[in-house]
Amino acid sequence: MSAVKTDIIEVHICTGTAGVASGAFEVMDAFNEVFKSKNVPAIVKERECKVKKTGCRGLCERDVLVDIYLPGEEVATYEHVTPDKVQTIVDEHIGGGEPVKKWAAKKSYYDFYKLQKRYVLKDCGVVDPEDIDDYIQLGGYEAITKVVKEMSPEDVIEEVKKANLRGRGGGGFPSGLKWTFCRKSPGNHKYLVCNADEGDPGAFMDRSIIEGNPHDVIEGMLIAAYAIGCNEGYIYLRAEYPLAIARVKKALKVAEERGYLGDNILGTEFSFKLHLKEGAGAFVCGEETALLASIEGERGMPRPRPPFPAVKGLWQKPTNVNNVETYANLPMIIKNGSEWYSNIGTEKSKGTKIFALSGKVKSTGLVEVPMGITVRELIYDVGGGIPKKRKFKAVQMGGPSGGCLPEDLLDTPIDYDSLIAAGAMMGSGGVVVMDETNCMVNIAKFFLTFTQRESCGKCIPCRVGTKTMLDILERISEGNGREGDIELLESLAEDIRVSSLCGLGQTAPNPVLTTIRYFRDEYEAHIYDQKCPARECSELIEFVVKDERCKKCGICKKVCPVDAITWEKGQVAYIDKETCVKCRECIVNCPFNAID
Amino acid sequence: MAENAVAEEIDLSKIDKICEKYKGKKGSTIPVLQAVQEEYGYLSKEMLERMGDVLNVSPHELYGVLTFYAQFYTSPRGKYVIRVCRGTACHVKGSGRISEVVKEEFGIGNGETTDDYGFTLEEVSCIGACGMAPVIMVNDKTHGNLTPEKSREIFREYAKKLKEEE
Numbered sequence: 001m002s003a004v005k006t007d008i009i010e011v012h013i014c015t016g017t018a019g020v021a022s023g024a025f026e027v028m029d030a031f032n033e034v035f036k037s038k039n040v041p042a043i044v045k046e047r048e049c050k051v052k053k054t055g056c057r058g059l060c061e062r063d064v065l066v067d068i069y070l071p072g073e074e075v076a077t078y079e080h081v082t083p084d085k086v087q088t089i090v091d092e093h094i095g096g097g098e099p100v101k102k103w104a105a106k107k108s109y110y111d112f113y114k115l116q117k118r119y120v121l122k123d124c125g126v127v128d129p130e131d132i133d134d135y136i137q138l139g140g141y142e143a144i145t146k147v148v149k150e151m152s153p154e155d156v157i158e159e160v161k162k163a164n165l166r167g168r169g170g171g172g173f174p175s176g177l178k179w180t181f182c183r184k185s186p187g188n189h190k191y192l193v194c195n196a197d198e199g200d201p202g203a204f205m206d207r208s209i210i211e212g213n214p215h216d217v218i219e220g221m222l223i224a225a226y227a228i229g230c231n232e233g234y235i236y237l238r239a240e241y242p243l244a245i246a247r248v249k250k251a252l253k254v255a256e257e258r259g260y261l262g263d264n265i266l267g268t269e270f271s272f273k274l275h276l277k278e279g280a281g282a283f284v285c286g287e288e289t290a291l292l293a294s295i296e297g298e299r300g301m302p303r304p305r306p307p308f309p310a311v312k313g314l315w316q317k318p319t320n321v322n323n324v325e326t327y328a329n330l331p332m333i334i335k336n337g338s339e340w341y342s343n344i345g346t347e348k349s350k351g352t353k354i355f356a357l358s359g360k361v362k363s364t365g366l367v368e369v370p371m372g373i374t375v376r377e378l379i380y381d382v383g384g385g386i387p388k389k390r391k392f393k394a395v396q397m398g399g400p401s402g403g404c405l406p407e408d409l410l411d412t413p414i415d416y417d418s419l420i421a422a423g424a425m426m427g428s429g430g431v432v433v434m435d436e437t438n439c440m441v442n443i444a445k446f447f448l449t450f451t452q453r454e455s456c457g458k459c460i461p462c463r464v465g466t467k468t469m470l471d472i473l474e475r476i477s478e479g480n481g482r483e484g485d486i487e488l489l490e491s492l493a494e495d496i497r498v499s500s501l502c503g504l505g506q507t508a509p510n511p512v513l514t515t516i517r518y519f520r521d522e523y524e525a526h527i528y529d530q531k532c533p534a535r536e537c538s539e540l541i542e543f544v545v546k547d548e549r550c551k552k553c554g555i556c557k558k559v560c561p562v563d564a565i566t567w568e569k570g571q572v573a574y575i576d577k578e579t580c581v582k583c584r585e586c587i588v589n590c591p592f593n594a595i596d
Numbered sequence: 597m598a599e600n601a602v603a604e605e606i607d608l609s610k611i612d613k614i615c616e617k618y619k620g621k622k623g624s625t626i627p628v629l630q631a632v633q634e635e636y637g638y639l640s641k642e643m644l645e646r647m648g649d650v651l652n653v654s655p656h657e658l659y660g661v662l663t664f665y666a667q668f669y670t671s672p673r674g675k676y677v678i679r680v681c682r683g684t685a686c687h688v689k690g691s692g693r694i695s696e697v698v699k700e701e702f703g704i705g706n707g708e709t710t711d712d713y714g715f716t717l718e719e720v721s722c723i724g725a726c727g728m729a730p731v732i733m734v735n736d737k738t739h740g741n742l743t744p745e746k747s748r749e750i751f752r753e754y755a756k757k758l759k760e761e762e
């Protein structure tokens with residue numbers, strides 16, 4: 001992260017969701033206390049010591065993360081900081097000029113950022129999300145100032161078209177074109193909506209942006225509102241994100257006080273009122289027409305399109321819906337120009353995309369990479385590869401609507417079109433890496449359980465069809481699969497795809513279809529041999545220690561919660577089947593894969 | 597039994613004031629339900645009827661909306677609500693076992709509450725802290741990087757706390 005130019009001493013503390021959960025506020029109190037107590041070496045040379053809250057920077061597993069900025073020096077980062085480490089850091093590093101090596105961020109921390117291109121997230125983790133002046137000092141609200149003072153709405157749309165910005169909410173629809181539809185729709189009351197429902201379970205980039213840099217999203221929305229001609233807007237935010245809600249509320253209030261929102265923005269004719277709407281826990285509300293129904297206070301059921309929201313949206317008025325990350329791209333496009341922007345990425349997919357990298361990779365977290373890098377680079381170079389010396393098996397991209405890619409497709413470049421061709425999709429950017437211990441039938445079952453539960457029930461194929469598919473997957477994973485089940489899944493999938501109203505139903509079968517496409521043998525092993533090769537489906541595991549593979553280490557005995565394992569030094573372990581509850585702890589923890 | 601006892605003691609008069617604030621405003625159904633639930637912790641039939649009176653809408657309409665969304669509850673919940681994340685990142689890192697530990701410790705499954713209203717289990721999808729998977733939340737506190745055994749210790753701590761508070 002960039003160095004700070006000031007000559008004061010700054011301590012930046014991550015107060016994102018994971019930071020707070022790991023004790024960021026306690027760490028912050030500790031710094032403040034040490035600084036307050038007089039005669040601390042920290043007040044060196046009469047310099048001011050400032051403790052600053054920052055947002056998520058993506059490597060949440062290492063929270064609480066703390067950056068120390070000393071005048072004229074490169075920023076130094078500490079990982080896993082706890083309050084008891086603070087006095088030492090202040091004494092030795094800030095006071096004595098000697099970083100405390102044992103707690104300093106390791107090489108893997110810097111590797112994590114090396115291949116990234118942090119443009120949208122540039123100030124996430126640097127700016128104080130609750131301080132508008134900090135945002136302004138970093139160049140915030142310059143873009144909207146330029147827009148309202150120097151550009152016509154048409155100029156702005158033209159610029160966004162030239163930048164070739166495509167929606168980051170999943171579909172990849174060209175934003176400039178969408179705006180044109182809405183701008184051309186007759187009517188003088190138009191709405192602008194920010195989709196911050198972030199339903200994909202395992203993606204958290206929207207949370208991170210909103211929580212870490214809320215004014216960036218507000219500014220992006222202002223630019224779009226000006227270009228389209230919207231005078232009122234909503235941010236529809238998931239209720240599961242309490243911290244993000246609090247920060248948006250605060251940001252909306254000050255932005256209005258400062259004249260960036262409300263009537264006659266920056267002294268011009270342009271007016272825009274912006275409200276926050278909290279979701280109430282329904283995945284389907286991420287679908288734009290359902291989202292609009294929910295804002296209107298109804299059951300969040302998708303509505304047929306056409307009419308598209310651009311023609312008849314919220315309360316029948318023309319409405320433009322974009323995703324959080326889409327809006328967050330706008331200020332930099334305006335500031336740096338479309339030419340600069342379209343140099344990043346590939347021919348058809350411009351700019352960067354933020355991914356939530358999770359599962360079996362060494363560094364899990366939020367990463368922003370230029371479009372066009374390969375899946376392999378994302379997993380191995382940015383994420384550091386697979387931990388515990390295990391073998392890569394598959395990567396699931398695109399969440400519940402997406403698909404799994406196997407090893408031989410790892411060199412697929414990440415752009416909207418190549419991913420679709422390979423059977424996955426960009427989606428909102430969830431990337432789940434799986435190793436040899438993850439069962440493909442199980443992961444398909446997991447996603448389908450999710451979509452089945454979240455189906456709004458309006459379309460019978462979506463409601464009943466997914467349930468039938470789930471029942472089949474369940475019997476396969478319990479060893480009761482029948483001949484013909486795979487084909488049955490495939491034909492049900494096709495029915496659901498073609499006859500569902502919204503994207504939830506249309507894409508729900510994808511995780512099943514791609515796992516069948518690339519891992520058919522694993523399905524067959526479950527059905528015909530009653531075996532789960534990954535040893536994840538507990539009904540199909542024998543829970544026997546194999547003499548020839550057991551290295552007699554005794555780890556399994558320690559982790560078994562019900563004491564079902566007997567082991568003595570130098571002896572092969574033994575599992576008592578009567579006591580065993582099939583929790584799989586021993587399997588997961590045995591370093592030698594010795595339990596079948 | 598217990599539910600009736602709870603319902604009888606409740607003073608519903610605060611509903612009027614809350615509802616007045618939202619009355620006649622467009623799109624206010626979900627916010628007003630959220631506000632009343634925030635006050636009482638859940639939404640009973642009696643509450644919906646009273647809301648309907650003030651807002652001039654049918655309680656059925658309110659009921660229809662509330663049943664659609666996962667974040668509305670129709671019965672009282674435990675003092676400690678345990679949210680086990682069942683999102684993808686947490687799933688891949690074994691969150692299924694953590695729900696089982698809740699079951700082992702408190703005897704409750706997803707959506708259930710202990711008889712003494714001490715604990716409620718709620719399985720949720722992604723709470724946005726995937727970097728620390730598997731993750732749970734107990735009321736507003738997030739606990740991450742769990743193992744089944746670590747989670748068991750945490751649950752026992754809360755159980756102890758609950759006893760002390762009584």
Ligand SMILES: Cc1cc2nc3c(=O)[nH]c(=O)nc-3n(C[C@H](O)[C@H](O)[C@H](O)COP(=O)(O)O)c2cc1C
Pocket residue numbers: 166167168169170171172173195196197198199200283284285286287288289321322323324326428502503504
């Ligand atoms: C079931 C379903 C869930 C969706 N969830 C989200 C979501 O959580 N966030 C989002 O931005 N878009 C989501 N979308 C896509 C939206 O309908 C819409 O296309 C998007 O918000 C448009 O914004 P964009 O053009 O900026 O991508 C979802 C779509 C479907 C069918």
Ligand code: SF4
Pocket residue numbers: 284301302454455456457458459460462463500501502503504505506
């Ligand atoms: S496809 Fe499923 S979620 Fe979408 S409208 Fe139909 S029933 Fe509802």
Ligand code: SF4
Pocket residue numbers: 545549550551552553554555556557567572573589590591592593594595
């Ligand atoms: S953990 Fe594996 S190798 Fe070690 S004693 Fe148990 S079965 Fe044997």
Ligand code: FES
Pocket residue numbers: 014015016017018019020055056057058059060061063065727
């Ligand atoms: S919340 Fe701290 S790095 Fe993500």
Ligand code: FES
Pocket residue numbers: 201202203681682683684685686687721722723724725726727729730731
């Ligand atoms: S998947 Fe559990 S916090 Fe995101």
